[in-house]
Amino acid sequence: MLNNFQEFYNIIPILLIGAGFLISLLIEMYFKKSDVILPWFTILIFLAAGFHALYAVNSVSVIFQNMLATGGIVNIFYIIFTFGAAIVALLSIDYIKKYGTYFGEYYILLQTSILGMMLMAGAKDLFMIFLGLELMSVSFYSLAGLNRKRLKANEASLKYFLLGAFATGFIVYGIALIYGTVHSTSIDMIASRFYELSSDKLFIAGILLFLIGFSFKIAAFPFHMWVPDVYEGSPTTIAGLFSTGGKAAAFSAIIVTLGVLFTGRIGNILMPYLAVISVLSMFYGSIVAISQDNIKRMLAYSSISHAGYLLIGLAAGNSFGVAGVIFYLASYTFMNLGAFGIVALIEGKDESNLTLKSFSGLASRYPLLAALFSIIMFSLAGIPPFAGFFGKYYVFIAAIKSNLTWLAILGVLSSVISVYFYLRIVVLMYFKDAETDLKIDVSKTGLAAVIISVLLVIIIGIAPGTIIDLIAFFFK
Amino acid sequence: MLVQYIPVFLVIAVAIVFAVATVFSSEIFGPKRPTQAKLSTYESGMKPVGTTHERMSVKYYLVAMFFIIFDLEVIFIYPWAVQFKKLYIENGISVFVSMVIFLVVLELGYLYAYKKGGFKWD
Numbered sequence: 001m002l003n004n005f006q007e008f009y010n011i012i013p014i015l016l017i018g019a020g021f022l023i024s025l026l027i028e029m030y031f032k033k034s035d036v037i038l039p040w041f042t043i044l045i046f047l048a049a050g051f052h053a054l055y056a057v058n059s060v061s062v063i064f065q066n067m068l069a070t071g072g073i074v075n076i077f078y079i080i081f082t083f084g085a086a087i088v089a090l091l092s093i094d095y096i097k098k099y100g101t102y103f104g105e106y107y108i109l110l111q112t113s114i115l116g117m118m119l120m121a122g123a124k125d126l127f128m129i130f131l132g133l134e135l136m137s138v139s140f141y142s143l144a145g146l147n148r149k150r151l152k153a154n155e156a157s158l159k160y161f162l163l164g165a166f167a168t169g170f171i172v173y174g175i176a177l178i179y180g181t182v183h184s185t186s187i188d189m190i191a192s193r194f195y196e197l198s199s200d201k202l203f204i205a206g207i208l209l210f211l212i213g214f215s216f217k218i219a220a221f222p223f224h225m226w227v228p229d230v231y232e233g234s235p236t237t238i239a240g241l242f243s244t245g246g247k248a249a250a251f252s253a254i255i256v257t258l259g260v261l262f263t264g265r266i267g268n269i270l271m272p273y274l275a276v277i278s279v280l281s282m283f284y285g286s287i288v289a290i291s292q293d294n295i296k297r298m299l300a301y302s303s304i305s306h307a308g309y310l311l312i313g314l315a316a317g318n319s320f321g322v323a324g325v326i327f328y329l330a331s332y333t334f335m336n337l338g339a340f341g342i343v344a345l346i347e348g349k350d351e352s353n354l355t356l357k358s359f360s361g362l363a364s365r366y367p368l369l370a371a372l373f374s375i376i377m378f379s380l381a382g383i384p385p386f387a388g389f390f391g392k393y394y395v396f397i398a399a400i401k402s403n404l405t406w407l408a409i410l411g412v413l414s415s416v417i418s419v420y421f422y423l424r425i426v427v428l429m430y431f432k433d434a435e436t437d438l439k440i441d442v443s444k445t446g447l448a449a450v451i452i453s454v455l456l457v458i459i460i461g462i463a464p465g466t467i468i469d470l471i472a473f474f475f476k
Numbered sequence: 477m478l479v480q481y482i483p484v485f486l487v488i489a490v491a492i493v494f495a496v497a498t499v500f501s502s503e504i505f506g507p508k509r510p511t512q513a514k515l516s517t518y519e520s521g522m523k524p525v526g527t528t529h530e531r532m533s534v535k536y537y538l539v540a541m542f543f544i545i546f547d548l549e550v551i552f553i554y555p556w557a558v559q560f561k562k563l564y565i566e567n568g569i570s571v572f573v574s575m576v577i578f579l580v581v582l583e584l585g586y587l588y589a590y591k592k593g594g595f596k597w598d
């Protein structure tokens with residue numbers, strides 16, 4: 001029994017969010033003022049879960065008959081998810097009312113999707129990964145189309161659902177083939193037999209199908225078709241969650257399942273696949289983003305190219321690479337949420353003010369917004385004092401350590417291309433006259449959320465060493 | 477290697493031949509005395525009304541979803557109830573508590589559907 005209490009203590013973040021969304025259901029049912037209570041309750045739950053994960057980061061254990069892992073990098077992923085989601089909830093308070101319809105389900109689905117992500121990151125069994133993935137994806141599909149009256153939102157939701165279900169099919173087929181060859185769905189079992197099975201074609205086919213399914217979810221190049229349309233159609237805050245939490249969760253599942261490939265103990269046999277889709281995503285995302293006029297579509301293509309940079313870390317296949325990927329995910333989560341947050345602040349009713357034109361001359365009227373947005377754009381482009389630079393730096397260093405210098409060089413080239421479209425917005429904001437008569441009432445909570453994420457970007461950029469050391473300590 | 481599958485193929489072949497033969501032999505050898513009633517659409521003895529391409533009310537869909545919730549609940553409860561004594565001796569009261577938690581979560585969903593007017597017919 002005592003053993004049980006320790007197990008429950010270690011998964012308090014999961015229990016908190018599980019209980020949180022049930023209580024949110026009750027609040028939504030019985031309180032007239034649920035639209036005031038729910039957002040703050042949601043934020044409280046996320047922060048409590050996040051701080052517990054931070055506090056218990058050392059309690060590394062595997063619990064529930066080898067089903068869930070806790071502590072270490074799992075808790076670091078929990079921290080990324082919960083703090084990111086807290087920022088999303090803070091942003092949403094005013095945005096979701098401006099967007100048209102308020103539904104209490106918005107916050108409930110937000111919590112269930114985070115619960116799914118946490119199950120994925122903590123999984124020690126392929127079934128847990130599948131369970132978490134479905135919980136996350138189903139919440140995402142409904143969040144994308146929350147406003148039933150908007151055609152674009154409907155399109156986004158349906159597109160995401162169809163392609164996501166297709167991708168899930170790949171994953172399940174991959175799991176079936178892996179189970180057929182390993183005779184177990186336990187990830188430890190797969191890891192211990194990986195080397196001896198790596199000449200088995202059926203096993204490799206299973207792993208590849210599994211990876212292809214997750215390539216959909218992380219929005220890597222040949223499987224990216226849904227990204228721009230879904231980001232454009234869904235609420236801006238939710239698009240921010242898709243591009244950060246969803247991506248981080250899919251990467252966590254890849255790292256958890258194929259972790260043995262990235263420790264350097266056995267060769268990284270998937271290197272060619274990962275390297276090729278990484279290069280394709282980087283260049284495709286950076287080049288196509290240049291021709292975008294809609295800021296949300298531009299951020300979607302930038303999200304594709306960031307998936308490419310993240311894959312460099314996995315292709316490198318050493319523990320530096322994985323530590324770099326997790327660090328990159330943390331910094332990317334906060335800077336991209338900041339970017340989508342500012343877009344959510346500026347967006348007017350009925351999807352107006354989303355073209356690049358509305359950003360010209362922003363600095364003269366809303367200097368604070370322009371300054372915050374510039375910091376985020378510098379960080380996304382990877383310019384030194386901010387978090388984005390160190391993320392790329394660690395990933396490229398890992399590639400060079402594995403003798404993949406050509407991959408690092410291509411990564412740097414692609415970043416140089418991406419600087420053009422990130423800094424174009426800064427140029428528009430500071431050096432051009434206003435072209436449209438932009439009037440926005442900046443919501444205080446939304447601005448607070450953006451300021452918090454920018455502060456986090458700066459803090460991660462100032463002290464990257466402690467964070468990367470912490471991650472590297474847990475992933476050996 | 478394929479030899480061991482011959483019985484399977486044989487069964488499939490016999491099934492196909494049998495199905496085709498019965499359908500066509502009744503067509504060929506059977507007597508045909510058609511009447512108005514015989515030629516009309518079969519609707520369980522009722523007089524056929526309207527076209528087959530009716531629009532179904534989406535309410536049926538909701539009922540089907542609620543049915544699935546309770547169906548799944550029963551699927552989980554049955555094996556639990558059958559094995560309860562053995563599980564109780566091995567694991568103690570936590571066996572009962574975990575099922576109660578499961579039911580509470582499910583009933584919350586039911587309550588939510590009720591409060592949101594999921595059971596209102598009009």
